[in-house]
Amino acid sequence: MKRILNILTVTAVLFATSCMKNGYIKEVDCDFKTNYEAFWNYVNENYCFLGDNYGYSKNVDWHSVYEEMMPLVESAQTEAELLEIMGKSIDYLKDGHVWLDTKFKHRGCYTFYIDENGERYPDNFIKGVVEEKYLDEAFKTRNGHRYGLITKGNKTFFYLHHADFTKNLNTEDIEMFQPLIAKADGIIYDIRTNLGGSAQLAMEITKRFIEEETLVGYQIVKNSKDYNDFSEPSPMYVVPLNPKTEKNWADKKTAVLTNRDVYSTANMFAAFMKVAPNVTLIGGKTGGGGGQPCTYYLPNGWAVTMSAQRLTLDVDKKHIEPGVEPDIYVTITEEDIMNKVDSILEKAIEVLS
Numbered sequence: 001m002k003r004i005l006n007i008l009t010v011t012a013v014l015f016a017t018s019c020m021k022n023g024y025i026k027e028v029d030c031d032f033k034t035n036y037e038a039f040w041n042y043v044n045e046n047y048c049f050l051g052d053n054y055g056y057s058k059n060v061d062w063h064s065v066y067e068e069m070m071p072l073v074e075s076a077q078t079e080a081e082l083l084e085i086m087g088k089s090i091d092y093l094k095d096g097h098v099w100l101d102t103k104f105k106h107r108g109c110y111t112f113y114i115d116e117n118g119e120r121y122p123d124n125f126i127k128g129v130v131e132e133k134y135l136d137e138a139f140k141t142r143n144g145h146r147y148g149l150i151t152k153g154n155k156t157f158f159y160l161h162h163a164d165f166t167k168n169l170n171t172e173d174i175e176m177f178q179p180l181i182a183k184a185d186g187i188i189y190d191i192r193t194n195l196g197g198s199a200q201l202a203m204e205i206t207k208r209f210i211e212e213e214t215l216v217g218y219q220i221v222k223n224s225k226d227y228n229d230f231s232e233p234s235p236m237y238v239v240p241l242n243p244k245t246e247k248n249w250a251d252k253k254t255a256v257l258t259n260r261d262v263y264s265t266a267n268m269f270a271a272f273m274k275v276a277p278n279v280t281l282i283g284g285k286t287g288g289g290g291g292q293p294c295t296y297y298l299p300n301g302w303a304v305t306m307s308a309q310r311l312t313l314d315v316d317k318k319h320i321e322p323g324v325e326p327d328i329y330v331t332i333t334e335e336d337i338m339n340k341v342d343s344i345l346e347k348a349i350e351v352l353s
């Protein structure tokens with residue numbers, strides 16, 4: 001069956017209540033089989049992790065997924081059923097950078113938080129407990145970053161929770177931090193719950209923790225529809241700040257706190273910081289997200305986003321897609337939650353002491 005959709009804007013495509021004829025028009029195909037095949041082909045030709053490049057693969061037989069799902073597509077009666085069939089297909093990829101947007105629902109990858117044993121990764125974060133129990137006095141920047149000092153015995157630590165890499169640390173923020181950092185024995189940089197944002201911002205922050213030009217990773221680019229056709233790794237370097245104009249924090253022992261919700265650009269930042277000489281990653285394995293998300297449109301106007309084109313490797317040329325391993329693993333237990341104990345933060349205090 002075929003219907004007509006207004007395609008003046010992307011918004012009209014995604015959020016129109018029905019296919020209709022209005023203004024500049026394009027014939028839109030809403031046939032279920034046609035759209036599933038388009039979806040399957042987009043993933044097959046563009047998704048970065050179906051092959052085995054640099055020792056990593058999702059180990060997904062995408063052709064078997066087609067064979068499994070097509071009978072369901074042929075018997076589907078509603079758009080909601082079709083969306084769920086596509087959703088079950090992307091669940092095989094276990095990738096938070098894969099999702100579907102329609103006029104009626106967003107469908108993400110539900111298996112992203114499930115480990116290899118079928119168990120959900122622990123949250124490893126208790127909202128509000130740092131401010132309530134650990135900070136001498138809690139402050140917040142205009143961008144919502146929470147910070148302050150933590151005193152333990154005769155040691156003092158500067159704590160910063162940077163929960164969103166779409167929000168910068170501006171000059172005013174840095175000026176507020178500096179007096180506290182100057183008196184601190186170490187820095188606790190908490191990126192738990194940070195789902196990403198600006199890669200440039202991740203680079204800019206990393207600059208504060210190095211004293212010389214440093215190799216922090218590599219990028220590779222998918223060259224064609226072939227699963228394993230990628231470019232040679234291109235090195236990524238971070239150049240330190242100019243000490244004459246900006247304060248460097250590389251002389252401070254630093255703990256970066258991580259959990260499964262550290263994703264995309266934040267995951268990249270964790271990989272970068274692992275290379276910094278005075279930094280220790282503490283907590284849980286990060287969530288991954290080493291592929292650049294790109295969006296494609298199905299014949300019915302639905303949008304499918306997936307990891308495509310560009311991938312990030314660490315300094316050892318290993319994929320960061322499965323997540324970055326902390327230097328020290330710590331898990332917040334149910335008992336910790338009940339007693340409001342942030343055992344990841346406490347380990348950081350112990351290490352920095």
